[in-house]
Amino acid sequence: MKLSRIRALRGPNLWTQHTAIEVVVTCTPAEASMTDVPGFETRLRERFPALSALRPVGQDGPVPLAHVLGMATLDLQAQAGCPVTYRRTTPTLDAGVFQVIVEYTQEAVGRLALELAQTLCQAALDDSPFDLPQALAQLRELDEDVRLGPSTGAIVDAALARGIPCRRMTEGSMVALGWGSRQRRIQAAEIDATSAIAEAIAQDKQLTKKLLAAAGVPVPQGRQVYSADDAWAAAQDIGLPVVVKPKDGNQGKGVTVNICTREQLAAAYQTATAFSSRVLVERFLPGHDYRLLVVGDKLVAAARREAPHVVGDGVLTVRELVDSVNSDPRRGSGHATSLTKIRFDDIALACLADQGLQAESVPALGQRVTLRRNANLSTGGTATDVTDDVHADVAARAVEAAKMVGLDICGVDMVTDSIHHSLEERGGGVVEVNAAPGLRMHIAPSFGKGRAVGEAIVQEMFGPHDNGRIPLVAVTGTNGKTTTVRLITHLLTQSGLRVGMTNTDGVYIAGQRIDTGDCSGPKSARNVLQHPDVDAAVLETARGGMLREGLAFDRCDVAVVTNIGSGDHLGLNYITTLEDLVVLKRVIVQNIAPNGTAVLNAADPAVVAMAKHCSGSVTYFALDRQHPVMATHLALGQRAVYVQGGDLVAEHGTQLWRLPLSGVPITLGGSISFQVENVLAAVAAVWALGLDWAVVRSALASFVNDSDNALGRFNLFEYRGATVIADYGHNPDAMTALVQAVQALPAKHRSVVISGAGDRRDDDIRQQTQILGQAFDEVVLYQDQCQRGRADGEVIALLREGLNGAARTHLVQEITGEFLAIDTAMDKLGEGDLCLILVDQVEEALAYIRAKIAAG
Numbered sequence: 001m002k003l004s005r006i007r008a009l010r011g012p013n014l015w016t017q018h019t020a021i022e023v024v025v026t027c028t029p030a031e032a033s034m035t036d037v038p039g040f041e042t043r044l045r046e047r048f049p050a051l052s053a054l055r056p057v058g059q060d061g062p063v064p065l066a067h068v069l070g071m072a073t074l075d076l077q078a079q080a081g082c083p084v085t086y087r088r089t090t091p092t093l094d095a096g097v098f099q100v101i102v103e104y105t106q107e108a109v110g111r112l113a114l115e116l117a118q119t120l121c122q123a124a125l126d127d128s129p130f131d132l133p134q135a136l137a138q139l140r141e142l143d144e145d146v147r148l149g150p151s152t153g154a155i156v157d158a159a160l161a162r163g164i165p166c167r168r169m170t171e172g173s174m175v176a177l178g179w180g181s182r183q184r185r186i187q188a189a190e191i192d193a194t195s196a197i198a199e200a201i202a203q204d205k206q207l208t209k210k211l212l213a214a215a216g217v218p219v220p221q222g223r224q225v226y227s228a229d230d231a232w233a234a235a236q237d238i239g240l241p242v243v244v245k246p247k248d249g250n251q252g253k254g255v256t257v258n259i260c261t262r263e264q265l266a267a268a269y270q271t272a273t274a275f276s277s278r279v280l281v282e283r284f285l286p287g288h289d290y291r292l293l294v295v296g297d298k299l300v301a302a303a304r305r306e307a308p309h310v311v312g313d314g315v316l317t318v319r320e321l322v323d324s325v326n327s328d329p330r331r332g333s334g335h336a337t338s339l340t341k342i343r344f345d346d347i348a349l350a351c352l353a354d355q356g357l358q359a360e361s362v363p364a365l366g367q368r369v370t371l372r373r374n375a376n377l378s379t380g381g382t383a384t385d386v387t388d389d390v391h392a393d394v395a396a397r398a399v400e401a402a403k404m405v406g407l408d409i410c411g412v413d414m415v416t417d418s419i420h421h422s423l424e425e426r427g428g429g430v431v432e433v434n435a436a437p438g439l440r441m442h443i444a445p446s447f448g449k450g451r452a453v454g455e456a457i458v459q460e461m462f463g464p465h466d467n468g469r470i471p472l473v474a475v476t477g478t479n480g481k482t483t484t485v486r487l488i489t490h491l492l493t494q495s496g497l498r499v500g501m502t503n504t505d506g507v508y509i510a511g512q513r514i515d516t517g518d519c520s521g522p523k524s525a526r527n528v529l530q531h532p533d534v535d536a537a538v539l540e541t542a543r544g545g546m547l548r549e550g551l552a553f554d555r556c557d558v559a560v561v562t563n564i565g566s567g568d569h570l571g572l573n574y575i576t577t578l579e580d581l582v583v584l585k586r587v588i589v590q591n592i593a594p595n596g597t598a599v600l601n602a603a604d605p606a607v608v609a610m611a612k613h614c615s616g617s618v619t620y621f622a623l624d625r626q627h628p629v630m631a632t633h634l635a636l637g638q639r640a641v642y643v644q645g646g647d648l649v650a651e652h653g654t655q656l657w658r659l660p661l662s663g664v665p666i667t668l669g670g671s672i673s674f675q676v677e678n679v680l681a682a683v684a685a686v687w688a689l690g691l692d693w694a695v696v697r698s699a700l701a702s703f704v705n706d707s708d709n710a711l712g713r714f715n716l717f718e719y720r721g722a723t724v725i726a727d728y729g730h731n732p733d734a735m736t737a738l739v740q741a742v743q744a745l746p747a748k749h750r751s752v753v754i755s756g757a758g759d760r761r762d763d764d765i766r767q768q769t770q771i772l773g774q775a776f777d778e779v780v781l782y783q784d785q786c787q788r789g790r791a792d793g794e795v796i797a798l799l800r801e802g803l804n805g806a807a808r809t810h811l812v813q814e815i816t817g818e819f820l821a822i823d824t825a826m827d828k829l830g831e832g833d834l835c836l837i838l839v840d841q842v843e844e845a846l847a848y849i850r851a852k853i854a855a856g
Helices: 040-047 065-079 107-126 132-146 150-161 196-203 205-214 228-238 262-273 318-326 346-354 392-405 453-462 481-494 522-530 543-549 578-585 605-613 628-635 673-688 693-701 732-743 762-772 794-802 818-826 842-855
Strands: 002-009 020-026 087-091 097-103 166-168 174-177 184-187 222-225 242-246 256-259 279-283 288-295 298-306 309-311 368-370 382-385 409-416 429-435 472-476 499-503 506-509 512-516 536-540 556-561 592-601 617-624 639-644 647-652 655-660 715-719 722-727 750-754 778-783 811-816 834-838
Touching: 002 107, 002 543, 020 065, 020 107, 040 107, 065 087, 065 097, 065 107, 065 132, 097 107, 107 132, 150 166, 150 174, 150 184, 150 453, 166 522, 174 453, 184 453, 196 205, 196 392, 196 429, 205 222, 205 392, 205 429, 222 228, 228 242, 228 262, 228 279, 242 262, 256 262, 262 279, 262 346, 288 392, 288 453, 298 392, 298 453, 309 318, 392 409, 392 429, 472 481, 472 673, 481 499, 481 536, 481 673, 481 693, 499 522, 506 522, 522 536, 522 543, 543 578, 556 673, 578 605, 592 605, 592 673, 617 628, 617 673, 628 639, 639 673, 647 673, 655 693, 673 693, 673 732, 715 842, 722 732, 722 842, 732 762, 732 834, 750 762, 750 818, 762 778, 762 794, 778 794, 778 818, 794 811, 811 818, 818 834, 818 842
Parallel strands: 472 536, 472 556, 499 536, 556 592, 592 617, 617 639, 722 834, 750 778, 750 834, 778 811
Antiparallel strands: 002 020, 020 097, 087 097, 166 174, 174 184, 222 279, 242 256, 242 279, 288 298, 288 409, 298 382, 309 368, 409 429, 499 506, 506 512, 639 647, 647 655, 715 722
16 A cells, blocks of 8 residues: 555545545555455454444445545544544545545644554554554644644634634644734734733733732732842741742742741742742732633633642552542643643642651541642642632722733732632732633633633624624636636725735735735635735635645635636546536535625536535626526526626616626627626626625726736737737637637737647647637747646647648747747738737746837
8 A cells, every 4th residue: 555645635625624634545456455355354453443344334345445544544533532523535547546535633633643544554464563552642642732722722712613714823822813904813812912011011920019009909018039038038027928939920830829937938939030030929818719810801700729739538648649630531731631630749749848748648538738839720720610709899800900901811810718708808819910811720620610711702802793704705717717816806906995816927915916926726815814904805716726735715705616618637636527627616616605605607517517516695697698597597586697788787686787898998898708708707706795886887997908907818919000919828718718709800810829738638739729720820839948747849749730620720830939939920910910829928928028019
């Protein structure tokens, strides 16, 4: 079994809406049916007893090793605690070659599971050992390392539940919520609106106390100290017992409480200096330790924290009692579980010594033994939810403390003997204010009910209704994608929106190109969606990116499919038939928002078939209103856009909107049919977004057919009284459309300059010149710079074969080099001639043509 082309599909894709690993697996003939291999399944189950049935009930046929690999990859993740359910094994046209697709929740975990599954399968084949516990431990450990922590995870889960798209920005806890100009960002429980100054104040515990005291919030007396002797002097002034802690610490690190002797204080000072050079001594407040979570101007959760401890039973030693408590499956080594294991370290031993105990001491029945002086969950403490018990005055004090420091999300630590009464009444106080507070104790407390703190934070960031999304239009098809994308972008821009656009020319933000090249894939789309200056996104969505990585978005508002025709790029990446291409292209239609719209070409049966996969509404477009699909759709009161009497007409029920095509320059008064179709699709898309018709009319009038608005898309020039057209057409359907457009233009003599892309099928290359040979007097064939896997001269030979028996072409020339071919054709032009140049290096060729015209 050989694995190749391992891909991570990070968005909705050809197979599923889940994130998934896709791998091409080549099996030997002996691996074609593993149920026929003696002892294989037995050996496999000895190594992995929880593996699903190799052959589901009711299914017949061989079970290839590739299928077993996918099943093991999924089941290993599931056994490790990952919520995954989807897998698929699909045979290709190549014998023994399969595509295996397995869902993952964390990409690194999915890739490791695939490696371990391969090792498992090989071990079952070879009858060699496989360490299942070690494999599952590896997966669990990696999953804990790479997935979001509980605080960030709770916020992200709340955002996703509300329909807000989320994207992890780093391997850590920084996450973008929403898109473009409506996005917000978080890092753990800290939001983008959090003031750096407020965070700095919260870090400085002495300054925090000063500000809180000024606001009338009770705080413990204390000061900064500079040595162990100074600390003892401060303790004498304040009065024992005291607390020693780092001035700028967090998570309870270096904090020692309830210090009553000089020896304890010296040890506590030494502990604090390990975390900060600046140390505070404060009066110890008796009572319980409470954490109150403030979001915005509201108290949303409160928990009583208890220091890590064990209770004696008169039999077990302290060490054994700790081991017993740590065996609770809720306790882990990090923050991924609801509780953290109690640390049995030097601090714990020192704490025991203060109680006259050692690790091997046996506490009496019911004796409470404390292992830490602070109550932080990160050191093994527990939390009990007390949100419903908080006195109104206590809640108000917590909100005042957060406001005084300036934190949007704030963890306020209080010590009081009763949360049911005001702090003043019980002698309690605020001991710390924390930025980016941990949420774990509120999400999953040790005792009591969890609180929806993630939802509260999302509400604070986005308000009650905002979902953080911007209008998103995805465009796919065989031909016309880039022009349609540019048209939609132009229309939205004229309405006042800052539009982010991706296409085969580059990435554009508010009209400025920020990246060049073919940018029709998911990476470029993600860059647009994360840009803070984007109010709407229009994304050309090509087949390659969908195959390589899936979509860059979870769903779109409008999905436009221009056409499928006879297809393009067939025979690549196991997309071998028109049906395969249709299934791939309809991915954007399958991932439309419930209130979104699919804009579909009613004249293309393959596109019409996509309508049944749309969860939103459908708007059809076609040149002919009487087309059966159009007529039926309109009769049902649905939306459609078509041409009638020289007008573009948008019809919905009894409503009609008309725009004269004479006012749409890109169509040359409606004479260029494929440009008319592009305009229909674009108008249907912005109609779905609610664009004003007056804006549509004026915007179409200002979109001219030049290389600035539509680079390489039927760009018109005049040279020596002749018409020169530059276009990036590169498949048979494009040639047919171009021929129809050219035949509508008057010309004494017609010539065409063409090369061919080597990654097309032989018949596709031949068919292009077969079509052109019916309409052009002269053909200039040229070999471009990149043959895409073809030998020198091979593409030109196929193009020449397509001209055999051509009805009109009487002269064929073969040239090496695109610019030389352009010169060869343009130098012959005279008054009234027409030359179509099918460019390969789009920008360079157009610049060359413009320069030649300027020089001429």
